Amino acid sequence: MNWIALKMLMGNRGKYFGMIAGIAFASLLIAQQASIFCGLMLQTSGQVRDIGGAEIWVMDPNVRFVDDVKPLSDTDLYRVRGVRGVDWAVKFYKGLARSRLEDGNFQQTILLGLDDATLVGAPPNIILGTLADLRKPNAVIMDLEGYQLLWPGQEPHIGKRFEMNDREAEIVGICRASRTFQTFPVVYTRYSQALQFVPPERKVMSFVLANGQPGTNPQALCRQIEQQTGLRAVTQNEFAWITMWYFMGATGIPVNFGITVALGFVVGTAIAAQTFYLFTLENIKQYGALKAMGAGNLSLMGMVMLQAAVVSLIGYGLGVGAAAWFGQMSQNSGSKLAFYMPSVVLVGTGLAVCLISVLASLLSLRRVLALEPAVVFQS
C-alpha cells in the first residue's frame, strides 16, 4: 500500500509542493529564529566563555551576570586562596574604560585586567602579535572587531596607540573574541596596567579566578569556597548560564522570539493542514473505492500518515537546511547577525514539525476513517 500512497501524493504536484512549502516555511522560521535567539544568548555569555584557564569564578554574592560587576576587596583573594582544595586563585579585572583616539573621538571599551604573573584569562585566539608582549609597558591586546570599530577600513596593525584615562595604550596584539552583547571593543591588559586605565577606586578587583587541585570536583569546591568566604563561587559554565538566564529574564528577547516561533508554527500548521485536508478530500472517492475493495481502516491510516510523514520530512529538511544556509551566508558575509544552531534547535524544530504533521493529518484521518464504503456507489 505504501507505494500507492506515495504515488497518490507525488502525482498531485500542486498539493504535494504546497504541503512541503508549508512545512518548510514553518521549519525555516522556527529553526532560524531559535538559532538567532541562541546566538544572542551565546553573545551575552561570550565574555565568560572567552576567559580561558580558570574553571571557577568567585564574585560578590549580589552579582547577577557577567557585566554586573560588584568589586571585591583584595583580602577576598587571600581568603579564596585559603580554601582547601584550591590550587591557585588570581585577580581579574573587568570594567568599562573610555578610549580616546588620535582624532579626539571617544569610545567605550570593555577593559579586562589579567593577573600580572600568570596572565590567566588571556584571549584564546590571538591572530596578530604575541601574548608575551602584554608584559611590555602600556601594552594591550584588542579584539579584531573592536579594532575595526575604532579604526574603520584600516588593516589591523601592531603599534597602534590610543588613550585611556589620559594614559597611552599601545596595541601589541589582535585577538578574536566572541561578539559581546554591547558590541564594545574588548581590550586585554595586565591587572596592574588596567588600574591605570581607569580612574582610581577604593575596591577594584572584579572577580577571583580559581582552579581546584587535580581531582577535586569543581562544583563541590565552589560550595566549599562559598561556605568559607561568604562569596559566590560558580563554575565557568554555570556563570555562562547564569548570565544567559539573566538576559532571558530581564529582557523581552525570549518573548519576542517566542512569538515569531509560535507564528511560524501556527502559519505552517495552517498551510500544511489545509492543503493536506484538501488533498485528502480530492481523493475521498478513491479512498471510498479502496474501502469498498476491502482496504481496512488501519491500512488507510497508514497511507495518510505515510503521506504526512513524507512531506514533513522533506519540508523539515528543506527548512532547516535553508536556515543553516542562511546562518552560514550571514556569517560568511561578515554580518553582525548572531546565529548559533545547536542540535537542540534541530531536535526542537523536528518535534514541532512532528506536531504539525500530526495536527495536519488528524483532520484527514478523521475524514477517511469516518468514510462509509457505500459512498462509492453514490454519484
Added chain:
Amino acid sequence: MSKVEQQALVSCRGLVKNYGTGNAMVQALRGVDLDVYGGELTMLVGPSGCGKTTLLSILAAILHPTAGEVWALGSNLTALSTAKRTAFRRTNVGFVFQQFNLLPTLTAAENVTVPLVLAGWSKRAALDEAFKLLDRMGMRERGDHLPGQLSGGQQQRVAIARALVHHPRVLVCDEPTSALDHKTGTAILQLLRSIAVEGDRAVMIVTHDSRIFEFADTIASMDDGQIMKVERDRTAFVALSPPADAVPASASSQP
C-alpha cells in the same frame, strides 16, 4: 441445468433498509428476497430512487441492512463483524463503478494491481499479473498510461480488470455503461458476460439502460423498495424496457 436445483451464490431474504430516523426516514428497501446465481448476469432495473443501488451495496457487503439476511458463498454476511466483512470483500467481491474511480496518479496497470496489493502481493508480482490480465483484454499497450490518457471505454476496461484480477466470485457493477456511448457499452457488456460464464461468477449490474437488457440472464425489476418481478425468460426482456419518454419514479420515492 435448472436454476431451481442450482445453489445461489448470493441470496437475500427479507431485506429492509431505512436511511435516517424519525420524519426524515427513507425506506429504501421494504422486504427484498433475491437469489443470484453463478455463471449468470443479473440485472437490477427500475425507476430512479427505487433502491437498486441500496440493494447492490448490501449484496456486495459494503452496506449493512436494517433487517433481513444476506448469504454469499456460504457465509452469512449480516452476521459478520465489520472487519470480517471487509476481508470478505477483499477476497470475494469485485467492484465496477459508474465513474470508474481509478486512482488518477497511478498507471492503468498499477490501478489493476490494487486488489492484489490489498491482499498482500508485492508490487512486482502484482504488476506482472495485471499486465497478463490487460493483455487478455487487449489493453496491454495501455498499461503504462494514466487513466486521464485513456478513453472512457478503456478506463472502464481497466476498472473491470481491477475488479477481476484477484478472481472474485462476485462482481457488482453500478451503471457500468452510463458514462459510455452505446457501442462501447455493448462491448463492455459482452466482456462482463464472458466473465460471468467463464468464471462461474455472479455478475450483478444495476442499470437504467434498456438497450443492454439483452445481455442479461435474469432481470429483477424493482419499484419503491421492492422487487416486483424476476424475469428469466429472455424473450420477455424487451417488454421490460420502459417507453423512451417514461417518467422515472413514483412520486413518493423521489428524494
